[in-house]
Amino acid sequence: MPPRVSDVMTVEPLTLPLDATLYEAARIMRDEGIGDVLVTYAGRLCGVITDRDIVVRAVAESRDTSLTPLGDVCTAELTTVRPYDDTGTAARLMSEQAVRRLPVVDDEQRPVGIICIGDLAMADGQVGPLSEISKAPPNN
Known part of the structure; x- marks a missing residue:
């Protein structure tokens, strides 16, 4: 039986409210070495912003x-x-939607984590470039 999402996800994802600025999101991404921030309205997930966006x-x-x-x-x-x-x-x-990450939400749509393709590679015990890249520290 495959592991649960909660076993491999990144917990406590970084979030910003819908009215925060792009500048604020970019600073968080830089400071934390991440490529995305979850966007919330009244504590519920309503979007995601990536460095590419x-x-x-x-x-x-x-x-x-x-x-x-x-x-x-x-x-x-x-x-x-x-x-x-x-x-x-x-x-x-991820395959069906052609995305590399999925927000993890509770039953009230509040963000509780994020899971990315690298998390899945490591969860499956895969050996190869993807799991090795996923283990590497961020490239700031």
């Missing part, structure tokens, strides 16, 4: 990152998993 949807469009709220740029249509789902479900959803 900031570049492609904001900087390349000449938006002012210190004034543009996350709600203007973040991805709002999300596929999520629950902590009690198995990792096979997470892998299937």
